[in-house]
Amino acid sequence: MGPRLTTKGYVYIASFAALLLASILLDRWELVLIASTFMFGLFAIGFETDEPKYSISAKLTHDRCFEGEEITLEISIVAESTIPLLEAHVLLCDEDN
Numbered sequence: 001m002g003p004r005l006t007t008k009g010y011v012y013i014a015s016f017a018a019l020l021l022a023s024i025l026l027d028r029w030e031l032v033l034i035a036s037t038f039m040f041g042l043f044a045i046g047f048e049t050d051e052p053k054y055s056i057s058a059k060l061t062h063d064r065c066f067e068g069e070e071i072t073l074e075i076s077i078v079a080e081s082t083i084p085l086l087e088a089h090v091l092l093c094d095e096d097n
Helices: 009-027 030-046
Strands: 054-060 073-081
Touching: 009 030
Parallel strands: none
Antiparallel strands: 054 073
16 A cells, blocks of 8 residues: 555645635735645655554574573564565563673
8 A cells, every 4th residue: 555645635735725726816826836835845744654564473492591502583574564674673681681
């Protein structure tokens, strides 16, 4: 799903249409230039992208281990949408140890 227009976007479009109509009725083309400049900025703000949807799960081979033992950590990442960048930081022990 691509970008979609927010609720505020419709208000901005209506405001632009009102300024455009006023500029035509008053024969003041400066209003069109001012309104179009603001509309380009508001469109950039008004469009929002969807939040990425993903799930992360971690699985250890042992619940406890002693010093020198090896364990296997399996991390599964399932993405339902495109994710431009995902960083996984795994903390293997407490910070005070």
